[in-house]
Amino acid sequence: MTTRTTTVKHRPWFLPLALLALLPAATARGQDAKLRIKNLEKLADKAAEVVDVTLDKPMLELASKFMKDEDDDDAEALALIKDMKGIYVKSFEFDEEGEYSDADIEPILTQLKGPGWSKLVDVRSKRDRETDEVYIMEQDGKIIGLAVIAAEPKELTIVNIVGPIDLDKLSKLEGHLGVPHLDLDRTDPSGRPQARKPSKEGSHEHEE
Amino acid sequence: MNMRNKLSHTFVIAALALFAAGLAPAPAVAGDNDFGRAVKQVESTYHVRRSYRFILGVGVKIASVAARPEGVSHLKLALFQNERFRGHQSPADLVDVVRSALGPEWRPFVEVKERGGERTLVYARDGGKDAQLLVVTTDQEETVLVQMEINPDRMAKLIDRPHCVRRSKGEHADGDAAVELGF
Numbered sequence: 001m002t003t004r005t006t007t008v009k010h011r012p013w014f015l016p017l018a019l020l021a022l023l024p025a026a027t028a029r030g031q032d033a034k035l036r037i038k039n040l041e042k043l044a045d046k047a048a049e050v051v052d053v054t055l056d057k058p059m060l061e062l063a064s065k066f067m068k069d070e071d072d073d074d075a076e077a078l079a080l081i082k083d084m085k086g087i088y089v090k091s092f093e094f095d096e097e098g099e100y101s102d103a104d105i106e107p108i109l110t111q112l113k114g115p116g117w118s119k120l121v122d123v124r125s126k127r128d129r130e131t132d133e134v135y136i137m138e139q140d141g142k143i144i145g146l147a148v149i150a151a152e153p154k155e156l157t158i159v160n161i162v163g164p165i166d167l168d169k170l171s172k173l174e175g176h177l178g179v180p181h182l183d184l185d186r187t188d189p190s191g192r193p194q195a196r197k198p199s200k201e202g203s204h205e206h207e208e
Numbered sequence: 209m210n211m212r213n214k215l216s217h218t219f220v221i222a223a224l225a226l227f228a229a230g231l232a233p234a235p236a237v238a239g240d241n242d243f244g245r246a247v248k249q250v251e252s253t254y255h256v257r258r259s260y261r262f263i264l265g266v267g268v269k270i271a272s273v274a275a276r277p278e279g280v281s282h283l284k285l286a287l288f289q290n291e292r293f294r295g296h297q298s299p300a301d302l303v304d305v306v307r308s309a310l311g312p313e314w315r316p317f318v319e320v321k322e323r324g325g326e327r328t329l330v331y332a333r334d335g336g337k338d339a340q341l342l343v344v345t346t347d348q349e350e351t352v353l354v355q356m357e358i359n360p361d362r363m364a365k366l367i368d369r370p371h372c373v374r375r376s377k378g379e380h381a382d383g384d385a386a387v388e389l390g391f
Contacts, residue, residue: 062315
């Protein structure tokens, strides 16, 4: 007992160093699915309009207070957001096509290449010139975060949902709480959602 | 994907309606102090005084109290003419100034930045039965702070389509300035 105390006393750098050494492991374990989407200022400078929607935990609690149980859509969305920690949406609108490139969203893509994240859906529609990418972060077999990058020639939207997510019910959030219509549908044989693009004739096509 | 499904509701906050609301003093509600503090913070930071331009000629317009949007109450407004902001023609940091005056219960909810310097930030907080909103909107000419209470129906719509918050400025036929928030 005495020896241990003495060791720490004579080596004041030991504890911080030990904590520092443990940090990577802790970070990998307690991964945070919250993306830093604020750091897109360069892109914001190019955009004609930037809209930020922030629904953090307190705001989600406030939102759930005003959503109605009796409304079926609201009730399902309500159940879905109950355990969520946050929904963050950032959208950019540009005057002209080609005003942004992949390089502009590199700060986001870099984060999505980090540990824990995996790409779930990648839809590239030549017809609509639209790209939708869906990423999920899993921990212990459960999804704890989701990110969507939806790109059109003159519009870019980034959605980040933090917290446990039931992919079965994710589509219930589309069009609500700032989450755009992503046309997610659980049609994949693996049980994972796929993006669905309704054609003009009403049939579904997958362009990957 | 088209996110621009604007609601059919256009929420008009006209200077006229705001003044009319102000004529009948609303009972004190939680958050009143925050609004006053935010206004004072702007005034002290930029050495400006709020403008009462919109009060002029209101005598003939009291009948327009009905212009107050449905589901909205306890309106408070502070209008600033930006040319009076000493050395701050475009008070880009104004939103931060307002933020520093608000308590943590006010949550920044939606922010819209437009090319040209227009910026709108909506804060929300739980007001009990209703929700309270504090809207800060600024452009090259004017800065407006509005606080209001909105009923659950309107709050539900705003929560459902937060990205539909839009600011547009115009003038009423009678020449009064108007700020419209579409949501």
